[in-house]
Amino acid sequence: MIFQKLKNLNYLLIFLLILLSFIGAAGLYSAADGSYQPWASRHLIRFYVFLLIAIVISTIDIKLIYKYCYLLFIISLLLLISVEVIGVLGKGATRWIRIFGLSIQPSEIVKITIILALAKFYNDIKFENVKKISYLFFPFLILIIPFIFVVIQPDLGTSLSIIMLGIFILFIVGVRLWKFILGFIATIISIPILLQFIKPYQRERIISFLNPESDPLGQGYQLIQSKIALGSGGATGKGFMQGTQSYLEYLPEKQTDFIFTLIGEEFGFLGTIFIICLFILLIAVCYFISIKCFHSFGKILALGVASNIFIYVFMNVAMVSGLMPVVGIPLPLISYGGSVMLSIMISMGLVLNVDLNYNLKKLNNA
Amino acid sequence: MFYSVQKKQITTYNRRTFFLFLLKLSLFTAVGWRIYNIQILDSSKYKTLSKKNQIDLEIIFPLRGKIFDRNSILIADNEKVYDVYLIPENTKSINNTLNTLSKFIDIDFANRRKIIQLTSKVKKFEKIKIFENISWSILEKIETNKYNLEGIFIAEDHLRIYPYKEVFSHLLGYISKPNQQELSLPFISKMPNLDIGKEGLEKSFNPLLVGKAGQREIEVNSTGRVIREISKVDSIQGKELHLSLDSRIQEYAVNLLKSYRAGSINVINIKNGEILCMASTPTYDPNKIIKKPNKEYWDSILSNSLSPLTNRSLQGLYSPGSTFKMIVAIAALKYGVISSESTHSCSGKIEFGDRLYHCWKTNGHGKMNVTNAITQSCDVFFYEVSKKLGIDKIAKVAEDFGLGQIFDISMPNQKKGIIPSKKWKKNTLGESWYAGETLISGIGQGFVLTSPFQLAVMTSIIASDGKIVEPTILKSKNINFKTNSKYLDEIKIVKKAMFNVVNVNKGTAFKSRLQDVKFSGKTGTSQVRSISLSERESDEFRKKKQEWKNRDHALFVGYIPYDDPQYAISVIIEHGGSGASTAAPIAKQVFNYIHKLNL
Numbered sequence: 001m002i003f004q005k006l007k008n009l010n011y012l013l014i015f016l017l018i019l020l021s022f023i024g025a026a027g028l029y030s031a032a033d034g035s036y037q038p039w040a041s042r043h044l045i046r047f048y049v050f051l052l053i054a055i056v057i058s059t060i061d062i063k064l065i066y067k068y069c070y071l072l073f074i075i076s077l078l079l080l081i082s083v084e085v086i087g088v089l090g091k092g093a094t095r096w097i098r099i100f101g102l103s104i105q106p107s108e109i110v111k112i113t114i115i116l117a118l119a120k121f122y123n124d125i126k127f128e129n130v131k132k133i134s135y136l137f138f139p140f141l142i143l144i145i146p147f148i149f150v151v152i153q154p155d156l157g158t159s160l161s162i163i164m165l166g167i168f169i170l171f172i173v174g175v176r177l178w179k180f181i182l183g184f185i186a187t188i189i190s191i192p193i194l195l196q197f198i199k200p201y202q203r204e205r206i207i208s209f210l211n212p213e214s215d216p217l218g219q220g221y222q223l224i225q226s227k228i229a230l231g232s233g234g235a236t237g238k239g240f241m242q243g244t245q246s247y248l249e250y251l252p253e254k255q256t257d258f259i260f261t262l263i264g265e266e267f268g269f270l271g272t273i274f275i276i277c278l279f280i281l282l283i284a285v286c287y288f289i290s291i292k293c294f295h296s297f298g299k300i301l302a303l304g305v306a307s308n309i310f311i312y313v314f315m316n317v318a319m320v321s322g323l324m325p326v327v328g329i330p331l332p333l334i335s336y337g338g339s340v341m342l343s344i345m346i347s348m349g350l351v352l353n354v355d356l357n358y359n360l361k362k363l364n365n366a
Numbered sequence: 367m368f369y370s371v372q373k374k375q376i377t378t379y380n381r382r383t384f385f386l387f388l389l390k391l392s393l394f395t396a397v398g399w400r401i402y403n404i405q406i407l408d409s410s411k412y413k414t415l416s417k418k419n420q421i422d423l424e425i426i427f428p429l430r431g432k433i434f435d436r437n438s439i440l441i442a443d444n445e446k447v448y449d450v451y452l453i454p455e456n457t458k459s460i461n462n463t464l465n466t467l468s469k470f471i472d473i474d475f476a477n478r479r480k481i482i483q484l485t486s487k488v489k490k491f492e493k494i495k496i497f498e499n500i501s502w503s504i505l506e507k508i509e510t511n512k513y514n515l516e517g518i519f520i521a522e523d524h525l526r527i528y529p530y531k532e533v534f535s536h537l538l539g540y541i542s543k544p545n546q547q548e549l550s551l552p553f554i555s556k557m558p559n560l561d562i563g564k565e566g567l568e569k570s571f572n573p574l575l576v577g578k579a580g581q582r583e584i585e586v587n588s589t590g591r592v593i594r595e596i597s598k599v600d601s602i603q604g605k606e607l608h609l610s611l612d613s614r615i616q617e618y619a620v621n622l623l624k625s626y627r628a629g630s631i632n633v634i635n636i637k638n639g640e641i642l643c644m645a646s647t648p649t650y651d652p653n654k655i656i657k658k659p660n661k662e663y664w665d666s667i668l669s670n671s672l673s674p675l676t677n678r679s680l681q682g683l684y685s686p687g688s689t690f691k692m693i694v695a696i697a698a699l700k701y702g703v704i705s706s707e708s709t710h711s712c713s714g715k716i717e718f719g720d721r722l723y724h725c726w727k728t729n730g731h732g733k734m735n736v737t738n739a740i741t742q743s744c745d746v747f748f749y750e751v752s753k754k755l756g757i758d759k760i761a762k763v764a765e766d767f768g769l770g771q772i773f774d775i776s777m778p779n780q781k782k783g784i785i786p787s788k789k790w791k792k793n794t795l796g797e798s799w800y801a802g803e804t805l806i807s808g809i810g811q812g813f814v815l816t817s818p819f820q821l822a823v824m825t826s827i828i829a830s831d832g833k834i835v836e837p838t839i840l841k842s843k844n845i846n847f848k849t850n851s852k853y854l855d856e857i858k859i860v861k862k863a864m865f866n867v868v869n870v871n872k873g874t875a876f877k878s879r880l881q882d883v884k885f886s887g888k889t890g891t892s893q894v895r896s897i898s899l900s901e902r903e904s905d906e907f908r909k910k911k912q913e914w915k916n917r918d919h920a921l922f923v924g925y926i927p928y929d930d931p932q933y934a935i936s937v938i939i940e941h942g943g944s945g946a947s948t949a950a951p952i953a954k955q956v957f958n959y960i961h962k963l964n965l
Contacts, residue, residue, distance in 0.1 A: 231412020
């Protein structure tokens with residue numbers, strides 16, 4: 001049974017994951033001035049451990065996962081809240097919680113459980129009920145509660161990606177378009193009110209984004225440096241380990257949020273486009289699994305995970321190329337950081353699981 | 367019915383999935399296009415930017431700490447000065463700018479050529495310092511005509527300034543660029559161009575006075591032009607120094623010394639060891655050393671045979687002459703060679719070995735006890751006493767009273783002087799001691815060499831009944847000195863004699879007594895060359911005008927008031943004649959001045 005499952009795993013997906021994490025390791029190796037320390041080796045070790053976890057998840061009975069979706073959501077929500085509480089008690093803003101010696105960002109995990117919860121919810125209700133406004137209340141709660149806790153951390157990037165994720169999933173399940181438009185208008189109207197609650201440094205980030213020259217020492221500086229690094233890479237790049245911007249320490253957070261820039265400087269346009277294409281391929285594989293799947297749970301789950309990855313990649317690349325404010329979103333599998341990788345690999349395990357169980361008709365009468 | 371709903375649901379799913387995928391693709395295309403723009407279309411622009419990007423560190427020099435006297439009067443300050451700079455690229459014609467500038471400031475032909483040569487050597491955007499430390503009137507003129515002076519700008523700098531000019535020069539020293547050795551000192555590591563103290567307190571307190579460098583991170587392009595400032599850490603000014611010196615007394619003393627070619631006056635507060643005055647002449651003006659060009663001034667200092675750079679108070683060594691007699695007397699009393707009543711008869715000379723040893727009073731003093739011998743400074747008495755005492759006991763007592771040692775007062779290059787002993791002679795000259803040398807040493811001649819400051823400390827210890835006064839140059843309070851109670855009785859006798867020196871008719875300094883407040887002291891006249899027998903016999907030699915460099919040094923040590931000593935003094939006038947005629951009156955004036963200051 002297990003071997004059957006392992007045999008039927010989607011190896012294209014796994015191959016893409018391995019390829020991306022290797023590219024990440026190469027970038028980190030270069031970022032550390034040609035050393036496996038402190039990032040590249042840990043990056044790879046984490047990846048293999050998490051890949052194992054993903055494969056384990058893929059073999060779990062999907063009905064079991066389906067059954068505990070809400071519970072998982074609530075647990076992750078409690079983790080998120082506890083981080084907030086610990087942060088308040090410890091008199092310092094924090095986004096991390098330590099579990100089994102690993103610093104976990106519950107806000108990353110919560111994105112996955114949001115997908116699970118929404119998938120279960122829309123799997124259970126009848127299609128005609130999707131249109132009803134009353135049935136929008138529960139999904140709204142699933143999105144807004146974690147959103148609020150992430151906003152007050154404050155983590156602008158993650159809260160934004162939760163909203164985008166919600167919109168994508170609600171769109172897929174068939175929520176009427178005019179509701180999105182209405183929601184959009186409501187958001188626009190409430191922006192001035194939201195700005196009252198936003199922290200000063202976040203406001204500065206937005207202002208600096210709108211006019212990078214106004215703050216050349218801070219956020220704008222990062223953007224200018226990032227663009228110089230990318231642009232000087234040209235079509236084919238300066239060559240592996242030959243990037244100058246990164247080594248002169250011009251490039252901030254080169255091992256996390258700005259790893260794409262470093263790769264862009266060293267491998268040029270070819271390198272950056274190759275990475276984007278790999279991600280498109282990864283997303284496309286998830287889409288294929290979603291379409292192939294018989295049950296709504298699997299469909300929504302795979303699509304949610306694909307959307308989550310899309311949001312990461314899009315926001316990160318848009319950010320380092322100056323299309324978006326610097327909000328602190330890493331590039332999945334390539335940026336250094338255990339939390340995001342863990343969350344990505346768990347979600348990949350779920351997609352692999354859906355792929356293995358695509359032909360189930362019903363999940364709820366297990 | 368059920369079937370159609372499900373079909374509809376699947377159609378919606380698929381359609382929306384397709385749309386969402388298209389949306390994501392188009393969003394990726396948008397960022398892809400953005401990346402394409404940056405990496406392909408604008409690549410050359412960013413490539414040049416990347417080459418230009420470089421970060422330089424500019425050191426911000428700290429201001430040197432100020433130095434104050436005991437009454438918080440500034441004696442070393444930093445003055446704002448203005449320098450004129452030229453930036454070649456900011457002017458269309460350097461010649462025109464210099465022509466306009468020459469209306470306000472004199473630019474001679476050589477200077478002008480130098481400037482123009484410089485502008486062709488340096489990069490166009492680099493600033494060239496063309497004038498240093500310009501006067502206010504020129505500054506005003508340049509500022510008002512700024513619009514006609516393309517490429518000219520004025521920048522602020524700081525210059526160390528000593529408001530009292532030559533008064534504190536030996537104490538404070540001066541500052542200047544560090545030499546190769548000094549570059550490795552920890553406090554200047556980052557600032558090779560920073561002026562540091564080269565002499566005196568400026569040197570010893572360098573680590574304190576220098577302060578902490580700040581820095582400016584600036585981004586410069588490949589040619590070195592500053593594009594922008596990235597970060598700035600301000601420098602921290604050096605700490606302030608509060609000295610024990612009283613600028614009024616110091617200035618008064620220096621002015622007194624100006625009537626003579628060379629000399630030294632030192633005043634110590636006996637109660638707490640504070641040095642109130644340490645004057646030495648000839649002196650120099652450190653401001654003139656700091657202000658460039660200084661070559662002429664340097665040459666004049668170095669060519670001066672009296673060596674103005676020497677701090678005579680600590681580095682000048684003199685035979686203490688009769689001021690050494692207190693030490694011999696204390697030793698003799700202590701070691702039982704004499705009692706307070708024992709007498710020796712002075713006939714003007716004694717014979718010892720095959721030599722004659724003369725008293726300054728050719729006809730002799732007659733019968734002398736120790737008090738009278740000090741009061742009238744009888745040499746024969748001390749010849750007799752030291753003959754019995756031996757040099758080593760004298761040396762022992764001399765060292766107990768601060769002679770032959772240097773003091774922990776943060777002043778560099780102090781001289782120890784010489785307190786001779788048998789061992790000393792054997793070690794340094796390789797010869798054994800001759801008994802005759804003891805006699806000469808007994809009147810503070812021969813090998814004995816002391817610095818004027820040592821004599822002031824010696825006087826302080828006597829005046830305070832054996833308290834080991836530790837002198838300090840920093841303002842301080844409540845110093846508890848150890849007391850050497852070994853010589854209490856002996857000191858009492860000597861102090862009585864020192865009172866008599868100034869205040870009884872036969873005393874050598876009787877003419878210099880003060881009426882309002884009585885002081886005690888001892889004169890000293892130290893021979894610079896030996897007087898030949900024929901000269902001595904002519905009996906006229908003392909009255910004859912001698913060449914300056916052959917005249918005796920005049921010394922005086924003393925303390926005031928005699929009954930509760932507060933201040934100790936030592937005065938030395940090089941080749942000033944006799945202590946009684948030259949040094950004692952100066953001490954009197956200084957004491958009188960201090961008394962009137964009512965400290």
